[in-house]
Amino acid sequence: MSERFEPVIIGFTCNWCSYRAADMAGMGRIQYAPNVRLIRLMCSGRLDPTFVIKAFAGGADGVLVSGCHPGDCHYIEQNYKAMRRFYLLRKLLAQMGIEPARLKLLWASAAEGQLFAEEVTKFTEEVRALGPLNWNPEAALLSEQVLYRQPAEVAA
Amino acid sequence: MSKERIGVYICHCGSNIAGTVDVVEVARWAGETLKERGVVVSRDYKFMCSSLGQELIQKDIKEQGLTRVVVAACSPHLHEQTFRNACKEGGLNPYLCELVSIREQCSWIHSDKAVGTEKAKAIVSGGVEKVIWNEPLEPLRVPINPVTLVVGGGIAGIQAALEIANSGYPVIMVEREPSIGGHMAQFDKTFPTLDCAACILTPRMVEVGSHPNVKLFSYAEVTNVSGYVGNFQVTIKQKARSVNTELCTGCGICQEKCPKKVVDPVFEAGLGYRKAIYTPFPQAVPKYPVIDRENCTYFLKGTCRACEKFCPTGAIDFTQQDEYFTFDVGQIIIATGWDLFDARRIPQYGYGRLANVFTSLEFERLSNAAGPTGGKIVLRDGVTVPKSVAIIHCVGSRDRNYNPYCSAICCMQSLKFAHIVRERTGAEVYNFYLEMRTPAKGYEEFYQRVLEEGTHFIRGKVAEITDAARYPGEEGKIIIQVENTLIGKQMRVPVDMVILSAALEPRRDFKEVARLFGISCSEEGWLIERHPKLDPVATMTEGIYIAGCAQGPKDIPASVAQGAAAAARVVGKIQQKEILMEPIRASIDQDKCSGCRICNNLCPFNAISFIEERMVSEVNPALCQGCGTCVAACPAGAISGTVFSDQAILAQLDGLLLKNVKVLDFTPA
Ligand SMILES: Cc1cc2nc3c(=O)[nH]c(=O)nc-3n(C[C@H](O)[C@H](O)[C@H](O)COP(=O)(O)OP(=O)(O)OC[C@H]3O[C@@H](n4cnc5c(N)ncnc54)[C@H](O)[C@@H]3O)c2cc1C
Numbered sequence: 001m002s003e004r005f006e007p008v009i010i011g012f013t014c015n016w017c018s019y020r021a022a023d024m025a026g027m028g029r030i031q032y033a034p035n036v037r038l039i040r041l042m043c044s045g046r047l048d049p050t051f052v053i054k055a056f057a058g059g060a061d062g063v064l065v066s067g068c069h070p071g072d073c074h075y076i077e078q079n080y081k082a083m084r085r086f087y088l089l090r091k092l093l094a095q096m097g098i099e100p101a102r103l104k105l106l107w108a109s110a111a112e113g114q115l116f117a118e119e120v121t122k123f124t125e126e127v128r129a130l131g132p133l134n135w136n137p138e139a140a141l142l143s144e145q146v147l148y149r150q151p152a153e154v155a156a
Numbered sequence: 157m158s159k160e161r162i163g164v165y166i167c168h169c170g171s172n173i174a175g176t177v178d179v180v181e182v183a184r185w186a187g188e189t190l191k192e193r194g195v196v197v198s199r200d201y202k203f204m205c206s207s208l209g210q211e212l213i214q215k216d217i218k219e220q221g222l223t224r225v226v227v228a229a230c231s232p233h234l235h236e237q238t239f240r241n242a243c244k245e246g247g248l249n250p251y252l253c254e255l256v257s258i259r260e261q262c263s264w265i266h267s268d269k270a271v272g273t274e275k276a277k278a279i280v281s282g283g284v285e286k287v288i289w290n291e292p293l294e295p296l297r298v299p300i301n302p303v304t305l306v307v308g309g310g311i312a313g314i315q316a317a318l319e320i321a322n323s324g325y326p327v328i329m330v331e332r333e334p335s336i337g338g339h340m341a342q343f344d345k346t347f348p349t350l351d352c353a354a355c356i357l358t359p360r361m362v363e364v365g366s367h368p369n370v371k372l373f374s375y376a377e378v379t380n381v382s383g384y385v386g387n388f389q390v391t392i393k394q395k396a397r398s399v400n401t402e403l404c405t406g407c408g409i410c411q412e413k414c415p416k417k418v419v420d421p422v423f424e425a426g427l428g429y430r431k432a433i434y435t436p437f438p439q440a441v442p443k444y445p446v447i448d449r450e451n452c453t454y455f456l457k458g459t460c461r462a463c464e465k466f467c468p469t470g471a472i473d474f475t476q477q478d479e480y481f482t483f484d485v486g487q488i489i490i491a492t493g494w495d496l497f498d499a500r501r502i503p504q505y506g507y508g509r510l511a512n513v514f515t516s517l518e519f520e521r522l523s524n525a526a527g528p529t530g531g532k533i534v535l536r537d538g539v540t541v542p543k544s545v546a547i548i549h550c551v552g553s554r555d556r557n558y559n560p561y562c563s564a565i566c567c568m569q570s571l572k573f574a575h576i577v578r579e580r581t582g583a584e585v586y587n588f589y590l591e592m593r594t595p596a597k598g599y600e601e602f603y604q605r606v607l608e609e610g611t612h613f614i615r616g617k618v619a620e621i622t623d624a625a626r627y628p629g630e631e632g633k634i635i636i637q638v639e640n641t642l643i644g645k646q647m648r649v650p651v652d653m654v655i656l657s658a659a660l661e662p663r664r665d666f667k668e669v670a671r672l673f674g675i676s677c678s679e680e681g682w683l684i685e686r687h688p689k690l691d692p693v694a695t696m697t698e699g700i701y702i703a704g705c706a707q708g709p710k711d712i713p714a715s716v717a718q719g720a721a722a723a724a725r726v727v728g729k730i731q732q733k734e735i736l737m738e739p740i741r742a743s744i745d746q747d748k749c750s751g752c753r754i755c756n757n758l759c760p761f762n763a764i765s766f767i768e769e770r771m772v773s774e775v776n777p778a779l780c781q782g783c784g785t786c787v788a789a790c791p792a793g794a795i796s797g798t799v800f801s802d803q804a805i806l807a808q809l810d811g812l813l814l815k816n817v818k819v820l821d822f823t824p825a
């Protein structure tokens with residue numbers, strides 16, 4: 001196939017700024033790369049590093065972590081915690097054989113729809129250039145956790 | 157095998173979604189492919205948010221026995237509440253409904269229908285996986301403390317405080333300066349009606365000062381805020397006035413007798429003097445003076461005490477200390493106003509170098525009957541009446557080098573100045589403007605009036621203001637170098653006096669204020685409202701409102717309107733007595749907690765405490781705001797969060813990655 005590689009990117013956004021930035025990009029009809037699929041968290045501080053690893057393990061080629069600008073976090077300073085985790089995660093990824101550049105941190109305020117769109121497109125191109133990840137988490141010695149609950153039985 | 161019974165609803169949003177997403181196909185796909193995951197109904201509909209759309213869901217809940225609902229439509233920030241309510245009325249716990257955005261996140265940002273359709277499928281799949289993990293929840297009910305804190309005693313804060321106080325509820329007002337009044341107190345006349353600022357402002361100031369429902373702290377600041385809507389604790393620092401307000405009668409003798417004169421950079425904008433013990437102006441509210449300890453001779457040299465000697469009631473107290481007070485308040489209105497752009501930042505305009513270049517605020521004081529010149533418009537020498545005056549619009553506004561925004565009031569303020577100068581001095585007046593912006597009631601009429609009075613209007617951005625004379629007639633004058641863009645010609649206009657209509661800027665301490673109250677501000681520093689059109693005075697933080705220029709540049713009528721609007725919101729909440737809050741909270745499983753205390757310091761709201769007897773940590777749900785940082789950090793996995801649980805997030809992740817989809821009719825975009 002001569003088709004170009006379309007990476008799948010998971011984007012974690014906080015409820016208050018960065019998800020709203022994405023909303024703003026939508027409202028402005030700003031066209032950007034369709035490769036990102038967003039998960040809304042309340043705050044970037046909610047980002048458990050496991051989420052990122054699971055995303056890569058589950059087939060994502062890139063992961064975007066996005067929150068309010070430093071100082072603007074709705075929960076005062078939790079994005080600083082996200083930032084610390086981000087730098088640690090990049091190191092961890094490298095050790096697990098994943099290019100750190102597949103993980104991106106983006107501060108975007110609720111008003112920065114344009115920035116959000118541009119950065120997503122830019123990141124998509126960067127990940128495209130890196131190629132598919134096809135990461136084998138078992139090889140990286142990650143224990144599998146129970147991922148899916150069996151849908152509950154409905155009480156008769 | 158019976159599973160969760162999930163209903164999926166794909167909205168067309170007219171053509172907003174259906175234009176770029178094949179909604180029929182997405183609904184078909186979800187119905188077939190996600191059947192495995194429990195989807196029993198999958199429909200598309202023109203407008204899901206319409207009452208017919210909502211009834212569709214309710215009917216299915218009843219007839220199909222749905223236990224979960226996923227709506228794929230617009231952003232949750234728009235209609236999450238709508239669909240939750242619809243489910244609630246249909247008999248399903250509202251938190252078992254998940255709204256995923258295929259409009260802002262998909263149809264509006266893509267134009268290729270195949271791409272949009274495939275992405276929408278992934279988003280729907282994510283929503284379905286997540287909703288399986290949603291738990292039935294009840295909103296939290298918290299009582300509202302009826303006391304409101306108003307920060308900033310400018311016209312916006314005054315209006316807000318009076319509206320609330322007059323509704324019968326208590327207000328605490330905190331003003332940083334010795335007196336309330338804000339910038340309006342500095343003005344002589346106010347556009348467009350030219351009423352005297354003091355005449356309309358001082359009665360309201362007095363009302364605030366004497367209102368039984370208002371507790372006023374001036375020369376004070378808020379230093380700490382904790383808690384949450386309905387139940388904030390605020391700490392107020394009352395700076396030492398060095399005057400015992402119980403004894404002071406406000407007679408003013410101390411100010412008369414104080415031998416130390418200092419330039420007043422705040423109220424007089426540097427144009428006039430005050431004493432070391434002072435009230436900024438005679439009608440100050442409260443009437444009690446303060447001693448400016450940095451300039452007081454006694455505090456500097458240990459002698460003088462003139463004020464103490466002459467005070468008839470013995471109110472002077474040099475030993476007074478700063479005092480801290482803590483109050484419980486239910487809601488907070490922030491009305492901290494604006495600061496003036498520092499015109500020195502544009503060196504080619506000569507402010508600070510050329511004596512007779514004035515800022516707008518200086519001119520307000522110069523033209524004010526109670527100002528340093530008694531309202532006489534004169535040059536800096538204090539005697540010469542100018543024969544020609546240039547007024548420069550947009551100084552520091554609408555300029556990418558300084559502030560890109562329009563300050564909204566400078567055109568009208570410049571027109572006001574043109575009128576006042578002509579009326580009082582008969583001087584030739586030249587207004588240099590970029591565009592004339594007079595978009596409110598009576599404003600364009602005011603412009604016409606000033607035009608008819610004979611003010612000259614020159615359209616063009618002033619390049620330079622200089623005293624370097626080049627041509628005869630320019631000696632001793634200030635020359636405005638400008639291209640008149642209406643006739644396409646360079647001009648040099650010699651004048652005696654220049655007034656720079658400087659931009660309104662956010663308060664210099666906007667960052668500290670935003671951080672203190674946990675609200676956000678724009679790139680420039682204006683406090684951000686919850687919604688620019690539909691919710692202009694609320695903020696993203698429940699229980700905190702903004703009003704006046706703190707939110708963005710605006711005139712007095714708009715500031716007053718916002719003050720009143722914020723007050724209406726506050727009073728409405730107080731009358732409900734309690735509020736419903738999203739039950740997004742963390743909780744710690746005491747059996748899993750190892751007592752490592754890692755989470756204890758992570759919480760910005762100090763919601764987590766360590767129980768020594770049991771050696772475990774515990775979350776106080778009343779303080780937790782639900783950010784989830786502790787959930788992510790606990791090494792024992794002991795903390796879980798509602799609505800955004802680990803399982804729900806990981807499930808959504810798998811859904812988005814289509815991990816659970818067995819039927820391979822999906823081609824990645
Ligand atoms: C030269 C000039 C002339 C103008 N003329 C007119 C006119 O004729 N008509 C018109 O409609 N508009 C006019 N305006 C606009 C007008 O000034 C504003 O609309 C108005 O001042 C806004 O009121 P405010 O209460 O929001 O802010 P402000 O007047 O700035 O008041 C804010 C108050 O909050 C206090 N404060 C600030 N920070 C804190 C803190 N951290 N803690 C406690 N207190 C704090 C300040 O001391 C101040 O008292 C003019 C503006 C300028 C620059």
Ligand code: SF4
Nearest residue numbers: 749750752753755790
């Ligand atoms: S981080 Fe987890 S294990 Fe450690 S004290 Fe907090 S809840 Fe307990």
Ligand code: SF4
Nearest residue numbers: 759780781783784786
């Ligand atoms: S989720 Fe945890 S860190 Fe965040 S506010 Fe609640 S207790 Fe504090």
Ligand code: FES
Nearest residue numbers: 014043067068074
């Ligand atoms: S709320 Fe956006 S990063 Fe914390």
